[in-house]
Amino acid sequence: MSRSITGAMARWSGRSALRAAVAVTTLTVTVAGLGVAPAGPALADRAANGTVGTVGTTRAAAPVVTRAALDPALVAGRGADVRFAEQEAENAVTNGTVIGPDRTAYTLPSEASGRRAVRLTPGQHVEFTLPAAANAITVRYSIPDAPGGGGITAPLDVTVNGGGRRAMTLTSEYAWLYNQYPFTNDPDADLLHPDWWITECGCVPSATTPAPVITKPFRPTHFYDEQRLLLGRTYRAGDRVRLTVPAGSRAAWTVVDLLDSELVGAPRVRLVAANVLAFGADPFGRRDSAGAFDKAIAFAKRKHLKVYVPPGVYRVNRHIIVDDVTIEGAGSWYTIIKGEQVTLPSPAPDGSVHTGVGFYGRDAADGGSRNVHLSGFAIEGDVRERIDTDQVNGIGGALSDSTVDGLYIRHTKVGMWFDGPMTNLRITNNVIVDQIADALNFHGGVTNSVVSNNVIRNTGDDGLAMWSEKIANTGNTFDRNTVQTPTLANGIAVYGGTDNTVSNNLVADPVREGSALHVGSRFGAEAFAGKLSIRDNTTVRSGTFELNWKIGLGAIWFYALDRSIDADVRVTGNHFLDNTYNAIMLVSDWGVKDLYSITNVHFKDTRVDGTGTSVVSARVKGSATFENVDARNVGAVGVNNCGAFGFPSTGSEFSLTDLGGNDGGGTTGPWLAPWLLPNTITCDDRPPVVAPPAPSPW
The missing domain is CATH 2.160.20 (Pectate Lyase C-like)
Structure with missing residues (x-):
């Protein structure tokens, strides 16, 4: 649960807007995949890795495409019809370590799709075989937090068939929450609500003598983030996308959960519209473009036009x-x-x-x-x-x-x-x-x-x-x-x-x-x-x-x-x-x-x-x-x-x-x-848990 509210305003030149739209269309094939410059120290693993599975190279005979880590046949007609192919890292080729399965909260595999993922250390890789033509990927991953919170950045190399190296900059700046609701970014914080019941000690800490010792970081969670990358060209089914943690990475480990691959179409161009570039929007993100958006909207409403935002990265801070x-x-x-x-x-x-x-x-x-x-x-x-x-x-x-x-x-x-x-x-x-x-x-x-x-x-x-x-x-x-x-x-x-x-x-x-x-x-x-x-x-x-x-x-x-x-x-x-x-x-x-x-x-x-x-x-x-x-x-x-x-x-x-x-x-x-039936008492809230086999066709 959360909440919502408010914040709000153009001229148009068809020729100049068209030239700018074409120019910026070329520009953003590159900028759409940008990351952040590396900074900050690595952090020793703060979350238990959970059950550790295979160590060393694992191989899949063919690409394994899943939906929510399931055989797609099990979910036919349900869920979103998507343009991308989902591939779990644990089904790919790797010389890293498969972690999981684990459903215990506060561990890396518990928050992974399918409750398993691949843990890489610097120099290790995971490699996916494309199931269909693709020119873009999304990587879901986790890297450590900074020792005092706030996140770090770390590199990830992307190659296809051993070449065409492109760099992703991963970040944990938007991950790693701790403690009690509404959570904190500080791994060393004391309890946010010492007057709340705590399962870990079976007590209310502020009312307990002696005060319990709460292990820090307390309840780490929200480990993962994801990032998209345009590959610069279209690759064929059967081509191999390898994700490698460079030897000099500041991240002590990098966990890769999954890779989505897709064939992204050409940018949409709308010629007859209120193009935000004509009103001063900056497609390089150096200046705030909020005012330009307001002007384009106001003009479009007067002239009964649509507003068009060409390729680019636009900074809007309100x-x-x-x-x-x-x-x-x-x-x-x-x-x-x-x-x-x-x-x-x-x-x-x-x-x-x-x-x-x-x-x-x-x-x-x-x-x-x-x-x-x-x-x-x-x-x-x-x-x-x-x-x-x-x-x-x-x-x-x-x-x-x-x-x-x-x-x-x-x-x-x-x-x-x-x-x-x-x-x-x-x-x-x-x-x-x-x-x-x-x-x-x-x-x-x-x-x-x-x-x-x-x-x-x-x-x-x-x-x-x-x-x-x-x-x-x-x-x-x-x-x-x-x-x-x-x-x-x-x-x-x-x-x-x-x-x-x-x-x-x-x-x-x-x-x-x-x-x-x-x-x-x-x-x-x-x-x-x-x-x-x-x-x-x-x-x-x-x-x-x-x-x-x-x-x-x-x-x-x-x-x-x-x-x-x-x-x-x-x-x-x-x-x-x-x-x-x-x-x-x-x-x-x-x-x-x-x-x-x-x-x-x-x-x-x-x-x-x-x-x-x-x-x-x-x-x-x-x-x-x-x-x-x-x-x-x-x-x-x-x-x-x-x-x-x-x-x-x-x-x-x-x-x-x-x-x-x-x-x-x-x-x-x-x-x-x-x-x-109808109402026999069979009350046992905590019977032994028997892990079921994987789902299969009915």
Whole structure:
């Protein structure tokens, strides 16, 4: 969770703009892949590497293309339809060390896609064979923090077939958070909240005598970042891309998680438009171009033109206010709008203490914005710490009857944060990575809007969220998105609201205190009402460990904290694969367990392939129905039914209804055995965890 707000103004010469657009188109084939100059010392490994696997050269007979580290056949028709091919480093050729698998928070493999990666020391390499023609790559990696925090930079050499060397400059300046929420960049910081319960000592430190010793750095997390590189020419399928850590690297180690390769098309050129170059924008990023953007927008609105942003790197250090305007870039690999985080001279009325690059609609209280269309550019921020009141998001405000398509957003606080009331927003085909908080949040009063075909990786909070604070979100759909490795909280979360849908998504590898799919009556959200449809999603390697309760969650979990959940909830056609603990969890909090319940939830046509513990864990009053829920490789008893922990003689306070067709199970027999129904108490929150085999075709 986070927040959003405001910041906002041209002349045009067709010939000069055209000449500049052509010139800059040539320029950015080079600048789009730039990194930062090396600086700063290396750091000894602060995070445990987790389970160490293969050491020395490993070879793959052919390129292994995956989706969320899975065989693509297992997720056909689910998740985003992307232009790139994902290849996991552990499947490539390397003389480094494969680390993992490990799902324990605060370790490098736990935050890697597929929970494995390759660790390189200076002089070592990992080599990928291209599965298709490509001229661009994205590398997801981790390097150490600086000893006192703040990050370092380090080189990585890229060669293809042994030649064409290009240099990437990796950075950990946007990674490595520590301590308790809202986290710090300082690895040596004392507890941010000594009055909070700490699982590690099983105590409240400020109330404990003698005071416990807390190991520093405390709870390191958010290790990874990613970087893109245009290769300068097109290479063929079968060509070998080698990533080598140079012998003189300042990084004691470099972990490579994956490589995405793709064939990027030529830059888009729009001749009849308000070209920002004509209004003084600097495509080399030496001068701030915010004023030029304002002028181009104002001119475009007067002349009923689109705004065109040619290839280049444009420095923008504040919000650009958008209303009734179309802004197009040459493509997110070519048009990069980059900003520094700027400290405000005094806090803004909304509590912000910083500003930064972002495109914002007007605040809903001021009528919001309409008819805004943003496409074809990258937004790269400079956010390194989480301050919830700060408005340092990539896209923000209220945008009705609008579209956001084909953007690449990284290093902002939240990629897109929308404060309603607002309606009819379409968010499609975007890539949002390396965020301090959420990738996208519909915050109160967002209606009839769609988020579809987006790729989300490495968020510091929920990947996609609908949060009905004060005003219900209604009639929205999250469809065919891929969400990977949220380091905190959930892949996709719905907090209250009416008649919303979560469908056809692929969610993988949540790390801590959340899971793949979450339905939560919490954070002051309005009640669930109407129908909530969660259908045809696939989750993998989810169901994380809940730090405070010290139990495992479900791949999908329902949480009645602020009020009961009693809307018509339909969970249909979902596949829950390789669940770390449970596939399904329904829970309340101990303090309100006698007040709130979860009812009217219906599971149908569901596949559960592998659980560390149970298929269903119930820790709340209420009921649910199950129809055609098939399970296999179940590690413990199929149903962990604690109810509300009253343990009455009549059975658990939570009832399960068998509507037929519920098959399969594990070593303990059928997962939904007749003797479990309707409410047999089978309460064992912490059974031994049995790691399931890898998912396979059903």
